[in-house]
Amino acid sequence: MRMEGQLNLDKHKFLEALGKISGENVISDRSLLTVYEADGLTAKKQLPWLVVLPREVQEVQEIVRLCHQHDVPVVARGAGTGLSGGATPHAEGVLLSLARFNRIVSVDFENELATVEPGVTNLAISDAVREQGFFYAPDPSSQIACTIGGNVAENSGGVHCLKYGLTVHNVVKLKLISPEGELYELGSEAFDSPGYDLLALLHGSEGMLGIVIEVTVKLTRIPDAICVVMAGFTETADAANSVSDIIARGILPAGLEMMDQPAIHAAEAFVSAGYPLSAGALLLCELDGHRSELEQQITDIKAIFENRSATSVEVAFDGDQRDRLWLGRKAAFPAVGRLAPDYYCMDGTIPRRQLATVLAKISELSTEFELKVANVFHAGDGNLHPLILYDANNEGELQRAEAFGARILTLCIDLGGTITGEHGVGIEKIDQMCVQFSSDELSLFHGIKAVFDSTGILNPGKAVPTLSRCAEFGAMHVHASAEEKFPGLERF
Amino acid sequence: MADQADDLRKQVSDAVSRQQSLNIAGGGSKPFYGYAPRPDSLRLDLGTHDGVIDYAPEELMIRVRAGTRLEVINQLLAENDQMLGFEPPDFDGQATIGGAVATGISGPRRPFAGAVRDFVLGVTLITGEAKQLSFGGQVMKNVAGYDVSRLVTGALGTLGVILDVSLKVLPAPRKESTLAFHTDLSETFELFDRARGYATLSGAAWQDGVARLRFSGTEVAVDVAAEAMRNGASTPVEDDFWIQLNNLKWADAPRQLWRISVPRSSPLFLEKLSVLDWGGGLRWVKDPDGNPRDALDGNQGHATLVVSRQVTEVELFHPLTKPVRDMHRKLKSVFDPQGVFNPGRMYGDM
Ligand SMILES: Cc1cc2nc3c(=O)[nH]c(=O)nc-3n(C[C@H](O)[C@H](O)[C@H](O)COP(=O)(O)OP(=O)(O)OC[C@H]3O[C@@H](n4cnc5c(N)ncnc54)[C@H](O)[C@@H]3O)c2cc1C
Numbered sequence: 001m002r003m004e005g006q007l008n009l010d011k012h013k014f015l016e017a018l019g020k021i022s023g024e025n026v027i028s029d030r031s032l033l034t035v036y037e038a039d040g041l042t043a044k045k046q047l048p049w050l051v052v053l054p055r056e057v058q059e060v061q062e063i064v065r066l067c068h069q070h071d072v073p074v075v076a077r078g079a080g081t082g083l084s085g086g087a088t089p090h091a092e093g094v095l096l097s098l099a100r101f102n103r104i105v106s107v108d109f110e111n112e113l114a115t116v117e118p119g120v121t122n123l124a125i126s127d128a129v130r131e132q133g134f135f136y137a138p139d140p141s142s143q144i145a146c147t148i149g150g151n152v153a154e155n156s157g158g159v160h161c162l163k164y165g166l167t168v169h170n171v172v173k174l175k176l177i178s179p180e181g182e183l184y185e186l187g188s189e190a191f192d193s194p195g196y197d198l199l200a201l202l203h204g205s206e207g208m209l210g211i212v213i214e215v216t217v218k219l220t221r222i223p224d225a226i227c228v229v230m231a232g233f234t235e236t237a238d239a240a241n242s243v244s245d246i247i248a249r250g251i252l253p254a255g256l257e258m259m260d261q262p263a264i265h266a267a268e269a270f271v272s273a274g275y276p277l278s279a280g281a282l283l284l285c286e287l288d289g290h291r292s293e294l295e296q297q298i299t300d301i302k303a304i305f306e307n308r309s310a311t312s313v314e315v316a317f318d319g320d321q322r323d324r325l326w327l328g329r330k331a332a333f334p335a336v337g338r339l340a341p342d343y344y345c346m347d348g349t350i351p352r353r354q355l356a357t358v359l360a361k362i363s364e365l366s367t368e369f370e371l372k373v374a375n376v377f378h379a380g381d382g383n384l385h386p387l388i389l390y391d392a393n394n395e396g397e398l399q400r401a402e403a404f405g406a407r408i409l410t411l412c413i414d415l416g417g418t419i420t421g422e423h424g425v426g427i428e429k430i431d432q433m434c435v436q437f438s439s440d441e442l443s444l445f446h447g448i449k450a451v452f453d454s455t456g457i458l459n460p461g462k463a464v465p466t467l468s469r470c471a472e473f474g475a476m477h478v479h480a481s482a483e484e485k486f487p488g489l490e491r492f
Numbered sequence: 493m494a495d496q497a498d499d500l501r502k503q504v505s506d507a508v509s510r511q512q513s514l515n516i517a518g519g520g521s522k523p524f525y526g527y528a529p530r531p532d533s534l535r536l537d538l539g540t541h542d543g544v545i546d547y548a549p550e551e552l553m554i555r556v557r558a559g560t561r562l563e564v565i566n567q568l569l570a571e572n573d574q575m576l577g578f579e580p581p582d583f584d585g586q587a588t589i590g591g592a593v594a595t596g597i598s599g600p601r602r603p604f605a606g607a608v609r610d611f612v613l614g615v616t617l618i619t620g621e622a623k624q625l626s627f628g629g630q631v632m633k634n635v636a637g638y639d640v641s642r643l644v645t646g647a648l649g650t651l652g653v654i655l656d657v658s659l660k661v662l663p664a665p666r667k668e669s670t671l672a673f674h675t676d677l678s679e680t681f682e683l684f685d686r687a688r689g690y691a692t693l694s695g696a697a698w699q700d701g702v703a704r705l706r707f708s709g710t711e712v713a714v715d716v717a718a719e720a721m722r723n724g725a726s727t728p729v730e731d732d733f734w735i736q737l738n739n740l741k742w743a744d745a746p747r748q749l750w751r752i753s754v755p756r757s758s759p760l761f762l763e764k765l766s767v768l769d770w771g772g773g774l775r776w777v778k779d780p781d782g783n784p785r786d787a788l789d790g791n792q793g794h795a796t797l798v799v800s801r802q803v804t805e806v807e808l809f810h811p812l813t814k815p816v817r818d819m820h821r822k823l824k825s826v827f828d829p830q831g832v833f834n835p836g837r838m839y840g841d842m
Contacts, residue, residue, distance in 0.1 A: 110757045155635045169610050184815040189792040190753040191773045194810035200642035204635040248550040250663035293713040349631045351551050381632040421633035441625045447826035448638050
């Protein structure tokens with residue numbers, strides 16, 4: 001494992017060697033470095049030592065090889081929209097931006113696959129194949145900006161993941177560069193590959209195991225018909241319970257999202273989506289399939305909403321109308337961002353049946369910490385995004401926001417969930433990893449890391465805490481088996 | 493319905509201390525798959541470590557002990573109008589969920605609904621240091637820590653003993669219809685292409701001059717697709733074709749049976765084909781003249797020698813590229829430093 005402060009490096013020589021490889025693609029001027037000082041977790045800023053923006057695969061190989069020789073940390077960066085500090089720079093390291101790898105290499109409609117460079121944005125893939133009737137299904141709200149390389153590294157999700165899966169379900173092949181600069185491939189254009197599923201292992205590995213240099217994704221056909229059903233509720237519990245009712249009814253919506261009142265108001269003020277301002281909670285349910293099949297599902301869903309005392313129901317088939325309904329949800333983060341100088345976005349995931357309980361508890365915590373919170377959920381997946389509002393200029397508020405967030409994550413673990421559904425651990429949730437995993441489990445993660453990166457130059461200090469860090473944090477997880485942990489659950 | 497975890501952990505711990513290798517066995521339904529257990533290996537029986545730990549239909553999640561038979565799970569899910577999306581073969585009711593996950597074998601629905609690994613949410617493992625560890629969880633989305641649950645899926649027990657597994661389940665279709673077409677292979681590919689335009693397509697296979705399409709979903713959507721695809725050469729059929737196909741009933745004492753996975757539109761292996769499945773992506777070849785891997789050289793795809801009656805020099809599983817093979821070897825020693833779990837079952841030196 002890497003030790004901090006052991007850099008025994010002639011910085012000038014290194015810079016000279018790097019210059020030979022990358023020339024003017026290297027940035028070392030302090031004023032230009034500030035662009036890269038943070039990713040989407042803006043509360044954590046750190047200037048990198050150097051930034052490189054290579055253009056060629058071989059160039060990346062040589063850069064990484066050089067860093068490996070000199071034990072210089074390498075932090076990969078896509079668009080820097082990550083919310084957990086995965087791309088926060090290393091003070092002594094090279095920030096490797098893949099942003100210039102933005103070409104779509106090939107599209108194979110026959111096999112429904114597209115091969116793209118890692119810096120291609122998520123939305124650009126769908127844009128390139130839409131005319132032929134296809135799209136790339138995982139759609140993070142950041143899809144205009146975030147890159148497919150970052151999506152792989154975080155195993156990102158989006159509103160359509162309930163039906164179409166996460167990034168890991170939609171990528172068939174990766175080309176990677178090892179810390180030694182070696183190029184290798186995982187997965188294939190066939191439906192499966194021999195050996196261990198290293199392709200899956202690389203998903204969500206947060207730039208810790210390899211540099212993604214090419215991605216082959218599965219394309220999905222645009223469905224015949226799409227409709228969005230929006231319903232307002234007075235009580236959040238009714239909205240939450242409707243979610244379970246829909247799934248229990250055997251309907252698998254393409255997306256099922258929920259917002260609470262502060263989020264509804266913020267979104268409405270920001271984009272005028274036509275949301276009911278009197279509602280305490282809002283559900284957006286997207287259905288897709290054959291038109292006549294949707295009619296039936298809409299009838300069923302309306303009955304569920306009525307039964308749960310919905311105060312308003314709106315159905316939209318028309319594309320513009322659907323876009324309008326989604327607009328408020330997709331713009332929810334920036335919309336909430338206007339309510340306070342700063343916001344802190346959480347990402348815990350819980351079993352769906354716990355939605356109402358968690359909401360009530362978060363509201364109590366909001367009072368306890370004296371900080372407002374707006375809730376946006378991927379409700380169908382049980383993935384919560386409480387947005388904690390604070391003002392970093394007020395003494396102690398950032399710390400209070402972080403403490404509030406940490407309590408929400410512990411709550412998620414206690415209810416049988418996880419600290420992160422899609423945003424990753426990064427540096428942000430690294431202490432909570434000590435709560436979710438035992439020291440033996442963490443040791444196994446370190447073992448896996450060492451297989452791919454024996455000297456630990458890739459993104460050091462992220463994603464998996466050292467055992468000593470956990471000891472300091474004082475919350476090492478002790479395993480109760482889940483059977484003892486949730487005595488209230490039904491058993492068979 | 494018994495929790496044998498403590499006992500299993502003790503057996504592993506004893507084996508590790510004596511450097512005694514173990515042959516992990518579930519229902520014993522797939523002894524033909526992979527290399528035979530080493531003669532000096534002790535059998536570690538998972539078959540009685542069974543039972544459903546948690547099943548919440550409204551969560552689309554079931555957590556079961558590894559020894560639970562697929563038959564039991566399928567029935568419980570069916571009672572709640574749900575199913576396993578990856579349609580694992582159940583080999584006459586013998587197969588267990590532990591074996592299904594460890595072999596990673598998915599059925600005809602694979603191209604349309606996903607593979608075993610796509611539905612695995614979490615696992616509890618006994619590692620080669622006799623430690624009981626949990627990864628993933630019971631929720632649909634989870635990116636905390638590396639994805640060990642998917643890594644051990646399809647690893648043939650070489651990385652650890654799977655004690656229990658949490659799976660995402662799917663709503664069962666309200667209706668299912670199969671159409672059979674008497675047609676040759678070239679027309680079959682066109683047929684599959686057209687059928688892919690229907691989201692309800694859940695099976696596309698060809699055998700002995702007959703192509704079959706299966707549609708699953710709501711009544712209207714299935715009827716619409718079946719109506720549109722019907723032509724003079726087609727007849728609706730209700731038989732157990734998909735089960736027979738999935739359970740290799742047709743293979744009939746082969747000398748060699750090869751399972752070849754290629755991109756759907758690949759032109760390879762169509763001359764001596766026994767079965768085409770996965771809409772073209774899976775090709776079964778019985779008793780070929782040479783080694784099918786020669787044809788794959790430089791092409792996408794891989795070939796597994798699933799059944800071999802004689803001892804052969806040919807590796808059963810497709811050779812890995814050098815960097816990937818090195819990663820396999822190192823991962824094996826992280827999970828199982830003494831090499832006690834299923835040694836040589838997958839690759840000779842692991
Ligand atoms: C407004 C907003 C909305 C968002 N909505 C969603 C959402 O709905 N769902 C969701 O899942 N996320 C969401 N996110 C989070 C973020 O957009 C995703 O995590 C995204 O995948 C990050 O992509 P990026 O290109 O910006 O990666 P970066 O932030 O640059 O990097 C993220 C991580 O990936 C690594 N990385 C990047 N490129 C590579 C590569 N080529 N090889 C290896 N490692 C690499 C980095 O080292 C880092 O650890 C949102 C963010 C914002 C700001």
